[in-house]
Each structure stands twice: as structure tokens, then as C-alpha cells.
Amino acid sequence: MMKFLILFILISTNTYSDPTETEMEKKVDQVELNELKDVLIKDKLYENAEKRKRTLEKIKKNRKKFTKAKSYFPSSSDFWEVSSEYWLVKNAPLLKWDFDKPVYGIGLHLKKTLLKLGFVEKNIKIIYSKNDVVPHFALPTSKESYIFVLSVPFIKVMDLSKVQISMLLLEDLLRVNEQYFIENLKTQSIVKKLGKEITEKDLKNRMREFNNLISDYSDVIFNRGYTFQQQFEVTRKMNDLLKPYPDYWNAYYQLCQKRDILTRANTQYKKYMKLYPSPVMQLSWLKPKEQTTIP
Amino acid sequence: MRILLVITFFVSTQVLSNEYGVEYFTKIFGHVHDKPYELAASETAIACGFPVKVFEKQDHKYKDWVYVQTGDKKGYIAKKYLSKSRPECFQKKYNQFYNDLGLSLSDLYYWARLYDQYIIIDTKP
Numbered sequence: 001m002m003k004f005l006i007l008f009i010l011i012s013t014n015t016y017s018d019p020t021e022t023e024m025e026k027k028v029d030q031v032e033l034n035e036l037k038d039v040l041i042k043d044k045l046y047e048n049a050e051k052r053k054r055t056l057e058k059i060k061k062n063r064k065k066f067t068k069a070k071s072y073f074p075s076s077s078d079f080w081e082v083s084s085e086y087w088l089v090k091n092a093p094l095l096k097w098d099f100d101k102p103v104y105g106i107g108l109h110l111k112k113t114l115l116k117l118g119f120v121e122k123n124i125k126i127i128y129s130k131n132d133v134v135p136h137f138a139l140p141t142s143k144e145s146y147i148f149v150l151s152v153p154f155i156k157v158m159d160l161s162k163v164q165i166s167m168l169l170l171e172d173l174l175r176v177n178e179q180y181f182i183e184n185l186k187t188q189s190i191v192k193k194l195g196k197e198i199t200e201k202d203l204k205n206r207m208r209e210f211n212n213l214i215s216d217y218s219d220v221i222f223n224r225g226y227t228f229q230q231q232f233e234v235t236r237k238m239n240d241l242l243k244p245y246p247d248y249w250n251a252y253y254q255l256c257q258k259r260d261i262l263t264r265a266n267t268q269y270k271k272y273m274k275l276y277p278s279p280v281m282q283l284s285w286l287k288p289k290e291q292t293t294i295p
Numbered sequence: 296m297r298i299l300l301v302i303t304f305f306v307s308t309q310v311l312s313n314e315y316g317v318e319y320f321t322k323i324f325g326h327v328h329d330k331p332y333e334l335a336a337s338e339t340a341i342a343c344g345f346p347v348k349v350f351e352k353q354d355h356k357y358k359d360w361v362y363v364q365t366g367d368k369k370g371y372i373a374k375k376y377l378s379k380s381r382p383e384c385f386q387k388k389y390n391q392f393y394n395d396l397g398l399s400l401s402d403l404y405y406w407a408r409l410y411d412q413y414i415i416i417d418t419k420p
Contacts, residue, residue: 074389082385085323086396089405098408100334107414114418126414207395 073206075195077142080182083210084139084147087217088127095149096130102152106165113166113248117241119173126169128152135272137221138172140181146173157266158258163251167238171252174237180230184220187213225275235285256282315349318363318377323385324407327370331360333411338370340407343384347372376410 074082092098107126114122123145135154139147148169155165175181182191190209193202226234242249260279262269273279323343328335341347347363360371386393398406 072389074385074392078385078389082323085406085409088409089402092405092408097412098405101412101414107416111416111418115420120418120420122418124416124418126416127409127412128414206392207397210396 072197073190073193073195073202079194081141081145083213083217084141087139087214088147088149090214091218094133097127097149099128099130101128104155104162104165106150106162106169109162110166110169113163113170114173116245117170117248122146124148126150132157132268134221135269135275136168136172138169138176138181140176140179146176148172157269158262160255160258161251163248164255164258167242167248167252167255170241171234171238174234174241175226175230178230178233178237180226180234181220183230184224184226185213185216186219187216223274226277228277228281231277231282232285235282239286253283253286256286315361316379317346318349318379319381320345320347320372320376321378321382322376322410324403325372325376325410326407327363327365327368327372328411329370331357331362331371333373335371337404337407339365339368340403341365343386344381346381347377349377373410375415 073079088095088097107124110124110126114120114124121144125141125146126148127150129149129151130153132151132153134149135151137149139149141147150165150169158164160168185191187209190206190213198206238252239249242252256279259272259276260283263273263279320341320343325341326337327339327341327347329338330336345365347365350362350364357371359374361374361377363370363372363377
């Protein structure tokens with residue numbers, strides 16, 4: 001009887017021990033897995049894997065964007081900035097803008113003037129020219145950006161004050177805003193293709209059209225200038241803009257008077273009237289209430 | 296004397312070799328100058344997106360300029376033309392169009408000089 005009892009006890013303990021071992025094994029496995037998971041999370045492997053995945057997606061997206069852009073004409077904003085700077089580079093020997101430029105403080109004064117008149121968030125680049133081949137001009141560039149070319153001899157011969165120079169540049173700024181320069185270009189074919197996909201035919205003709213455009217730039221800046229109608233419109237806009245500011249309005253009127261005298265008296269600047277028609281008409285369009293004299 | 300020499304050596308290297316980080320040139324072309332002003336001689340010309348190693352100078356007299364290294368050339372670049380993030384460059388964005396321009400060395404030089412000669416103003420209120 002005793003033997004059977006002992007045997008029974010042995011068998012029951014054995015069967016009882018199996019579940020504990022598997023449970024123990026399970027527990028050990030679980031613990032090991034949990035520890036591993038903790039280690040992985042602590043090592044940030046999951047995080048890094050996700051980051052890498054996101055970066056790869058971004059790279060694929062950008063590559064697609066660049067591949068697409070390569071077969072397009074530059075967008076309007078990118079194109080005009082590069083074209084205008086390309087023109088300045090090609091005409092560096094003629095304009096002579098690479099010299100030890102004088103410090104007139106025009107930049108700061110122009111900034112103050114523009115802020116007062118409400119022209120905020122504008123990016124402006126002024127480049128001085130050592131000769132008067134281009135007395136002054138504003139080149140088209142990206143949105144809310146302007147490139148002004150300003151001749152040092154022109155400023156000196158006109159004896160312009162800082163306020164008058166600011167008015168001169170403001171007038172040019174309004175011309176850019178109205179896109180008069182782009183309107184006056186004869187090479188409009190490339191303008192219509194900006195930001196659009198290039199066909200095979202476009203690809204062959206693209207650089208020829210671009211070079212024609214750059215030649216056209218020179219023609220407008222050196223020879224054709226602006227039309228009578230454009231001069232009228234910009235003068236009226238200046239008048240409306242400066243009316244609430246008598247100091248600025250007077251400075252602008254004095255600038256127009258100086259231009260009128262210069263074009264009549266100085267044969268060197270007779271061409272100026274062709275580029276910026278009729279300073280005398282500008283004076284009549286402004287119609288001052290009282291006579292102002294040049295100081 | 297030897298200790299003094301060692302100390303001065305370490306101090307001088309610290310003034311120049313205090314590396315600040317890598318930044319990128321943001322304009323289409325630009326010059327790295329041998330001195331911190333626009334008309335100084337050019338050490339080399341660089342293009343948009345070019346990474347430069349920026350060193351923190353102890354001398355803050357020329358606060359608008361940073362001392363940089365690009366390749367084996369060291370010099371100064373105007374701070375306003377650098378960015379910590381890589382910019383979107385015309386050369387890369389319109390690769391074909393840019394290549395077709397066929398710029399000569401003289402064109403590259405003058406284009407970089409343009410950014411030395413500009414008077415740049417931003418009308419931020």
C-alpha cells in the first residue's frame with residue numbers, strides 16, 4: 001500500500017512539474033523578448049528605421065521634382081532674375097559696374113522711403129555704373145524683387161539729392177510692377193513658354209530664343225526705352241502715390257524739372273528723351289498747385 | 296619658454312580652428328575673399344549649394360563676414376549669403392537650361408562679382 005502511495009505521489013509530482021517547466025520556459029521567453037524589445041526601443045532602432053523610410057520617400061519625391069523641372073523652361077520668377085543678371089554679366093565691360101563704388105547712403109534712404117510709402121517685404125539690389133551708358137534702369141527679376149542700375153556720372157551731372165534719387169528709383173520700381181519692360185520686348189515667344197514643358201522642337205530653339213531675348217534686352221535698355229503712354233501712366237501713379245507726402249512730391253517734381261533741363265541743355269543726354277519720353281510733358285501731367293523752384 | 300610656446304600655439308589654433316559647422320552658399324555664384332571686404336582679392340569662386348566649413352572668429356570687428364574653408368582654400372564670405380540648410384539652386388533645378396547657357400570662366404567671375412557689388416536692401420517692417 002505504501003509503495004502504491006509513493007508511486008502515486010511520484011507520478012503526480014512529475015505530471016505537476018511539466019506544466020511549471022513550460023510555463024517557466026514561456027515566462028523566460030517572454031522576459032527575453034520583452035527585454036529585447038526594450039533594448040530595441042532604447043536603441044531607437046524603430047525610430048531610426050521610420051526616419052530612414054521618411055527620408056527615402058522625400059529623396060524619391062525630390063528626384064521626381066528635379067527630373068520634371070529639367071525638362072521645363074524655368075518658371076517666370078526664376079527666369080527673369082537669371083536673365084537680368086546674365087545681361088549684366090555680359091555687359092560688364094560696357095556698363096563698368098565692377099569698380100570701387102562710392103558710399104552715398106542711397107540704399108538706407110531708399111529703404112526708409114519705401115517703408116514709409118508702404119512697400120514692404122521687397123528685396124532690392126542696386127548696382128552702380130561707372131559710366132552713363134545706362135543713366136538708370138530697373139531690370140525684371142523674381143516677384144517682390146528689383147535690380148536697379150544707376151549711373152554715378154548721371155547722379156553727379158543732375159546734382160541729385162538722396163530724396164530725388166529715391167524718387168527716381170521709385171519711378172523705376174513702378175515700371176517693373178507694371179511689367180512695362182517685358183511688354184516692350186519683341187521676343188515674346190520665350191515669355192509664353194516660361195514654366196511649361198519643353199518639346200523637342202523647343203529644345204533645339206531654346207538657346208537661340210534666349211540669345212535673341214538678351215539682344216532684345218539691350219535694344220530696349222539702350223535704344224527703345226518706354227512709350228509715351230507708359231510714361232503718362234507711371235507719372236500719374238507717382239502723383240497719386242506721393243500726394244499725401246508733400247516733401248516727396250516736391251522732390252519728384254524737382255527731379256522732373258532737372259531732367260527737362262538736362263535733356264535740353266546737355267547734348268550728351270539727348271538720347272534720354274527717347275528712353276524716357278518727354279520730361280516737359282511729365283511736368284504738365286503733375287500739375288503743381290504752386291510753383292516750385294530748384295534749390 | 297617651451298611651455299609658453301606650447302600654450303600660444305594652442306591658443307592661436309583655437310582662434311582659427313574653432314569650427315562652427317557646415318553652411319551652404321545661397322546665391323548663384325560668389326567669391327571667397329582673402330580679406331573681409333567686397334573688393335578684396337578672390338581666393339576662389341563657388342556656386343549655389345556649395346558647402347563651406349564655417350569657423351567662428353574671435354575677432355568680431357568684421358561681423359558681417361565669416362571665415363570659411365572650401366576645399367583647401369580659406370577666406371571670407373559675407374554672412375548674408377550663407378544658410379544652414381541647402382538651398383534650391385537654379386543650376387540644379389534647371390540643369391539642362393543652365394548647361395546650355397555655356398558660361399565661360401569670365402562669365403562665372405563676373406557673375407560672382409555681381410554679388411560683391413550689389414547694394415542689397417530688404418524692406419522688412
